[in-house]
Amino acid sequence: MLEKLESSLGRILGWGLIATTLLVTPLWALDPINPIKMLVVVPVGFMCLALILANRKSVSWGSYKIVLGLIGAFVVWQVLVVLISGGEPNQQLFGSQGRNTGLITYVAFSLVFLGSVIASNEEALKRLVIVVSIVGTASLGYGVIQAVGADPFNWVNPYSPVFGFLGNPNFQSSLLGILGAIVFAQLFDKGLKIQLKALIGIYLLVTLYVIKETASQQGFLVLALGIGVVVGFYVVQLNRGLGIGYGVLSILGFFVVLFGTLNKGPLASILYKDSVTYRGDYWQAGWNMTLDHPIFGVGMDSYGDWYRRSRTLAATLRRGPDTTSNAAHNVFLDISSYGGFPLLIIYVALMALVVVSAAKVLKRNKGFNPVFAGLVGGWVAFQAQSIISINQIGLAMWGWVLSGLIIGYEINTRNVVVVESVAKKGRVAGKPAQRSAGSVVALFVAFVLGVLVGMPPYVASARYKSALETGNPTVIQEAAYIWPIDSSRMIQVAMTLNENKLEAQGLEVAIDATKKFPNNYLVWATLDAMKSATAEQKAQAQKEMKRLDPLNPNLK
DSSP: OHHHHHHHHHHHHHHHHHHHHHOOOTTTOSSOSHHHHHHHHHHHHHHHHHHHHHTGGGSOGGGGHHHHHHHHHHHHHHHHHHHHSOOOHHHHHHOOTTTOOSHHHHHHHHHHHHHHHHHOSHHHHHHHHHHHHHHHHHHHHHHHHHHTTOOSSOOOOSSOSOOTTTTSHHHHHHHHHHHHHHHHHGGGOTTSOHHHHHHHHHHHHHHHHHHHHHTOTHHHHHHHHHHHHHHHHHHHHHOHHHHHHHHHHHHHHHHHHHHHHTTOSTTHHHHOOHHHHHHHHHHHHHHHHHHHSTTTOSOTTOHHHHHHHHSOHHHHHHSOTTOOOSSOSSHHHHHHHHHHHHHHHHHHHHHHHHHHHHHHHHHHOOSOOHHHHHHHHHHHHHHHHHTTSOOOHHHHHHHHHHHHHHHHHHHHTTTSOOOOOOTTOSSOOOOOOOOOHHHHHHHHHHHHHHHHHHOHHHHHHHHHHHHHHHTOHHHHHHHTTOSSOOHHHHHHHHHHHHHTTOHHHHHHHHHHHHHHOTTOHHHHHHHHHOTTOOHHHHHHHHHHHHHHSTTOTTOO
């Protein structure tokens, strides 16, 4: 029964990773990236939970006490944050426009993590390599198409046109770096044919080319760090003394690179970019939110509502007061700003458990396991990018799965001696594990519920796109109120109506937006911009704008 559960979970997670990373909807939704990925992640998480519960008698729950305690606390605290923090309910549940990392998405991530823990074993890790190959090849292929200017879709993107299926070149380069580290590790598999190793070499060369074309250097750093970890694992297995020396040199190299990115040391001229300073502004604002709201934070995915109030004067003036962000560009600070120190501590504990689990496996394994080494290298690569980037759904899914697989592998192989991996060895191929009738029913119900819960943002985005294409003012105005109501959509509708001589309708939407999102600066700025707004309404709007952006020198 346990083997059937592990196999079924592995398949769900594999297809979930593929779909979450690769699905985009440029023809059907105004936001073609994030809502569809949320729509995939939520059913996948629900299906993992359903399958586990349907086969609960085959699970050794005592082995997972720490994991269950931490992930349970992570979810419970987020629920408390939504109830207590005072953030806008829809935004906390479904996430802000363009991100969709609210409570529902994080609960799905937590369930995916739990499914990964229970599913993890040698076969699951081998299956991961296949999934990595599929996703990596598709991402590289599309990246090359974008690099040569042959993209069939007319994307609206102010950055490099090479952004794959993630909507941003930084995300694309980081994903390729993470996957590249996992693929690189397979070169150490002694049983792998030379032809396959040659293909891996070609894959890595194309990876370097596409990362270069993204114009985002963080992909190179992520890839280098991941490969460094894999090589470190290999050296440690050869000789513990050499491994310690390699580790010391790696740490020194890491700090040289770190200081270089911060405009210090010999690599400063190569690695430093102005964007690092801007990220520092976002980090400081996130930390200020955490200090000002240490227990329950500012609310799930509510960083953007508080950024102007939490940034420093230097950040306000550096690029102008209208340059803002809705994310800390650091996953740890995102989480601490959302849910205070308790949520941050729980998340850090989960990540620490991953490190401890990897160390235990390394200590007890005899010989070098390239699949597990690649898994850890990919996880370290993900963590590196998470310190300087946004928690994008398609990328974050990999982080949660890799974390769960590492912890689960340590737990599920405690009584198994893992020797050096050889491609031809492993379980004898047989018939796929058959699911019980109860499991099938549970999966179907979970899939339907997951789709229903994860669907609203995608449906809203698709309906809004259709409304705009009609050109009918009445239809467009009605689109502002599609559930879940979104501040960005209401602002866009109000401004569109206002600029097309429909001032009264635009003012109506703007006023409704201020009632629904009283702590959103741009909502009040929109009311102030309405041509038919009264002097009293404009004065109120400017007063609220000053409250929400107290250091803005343009507001008196």
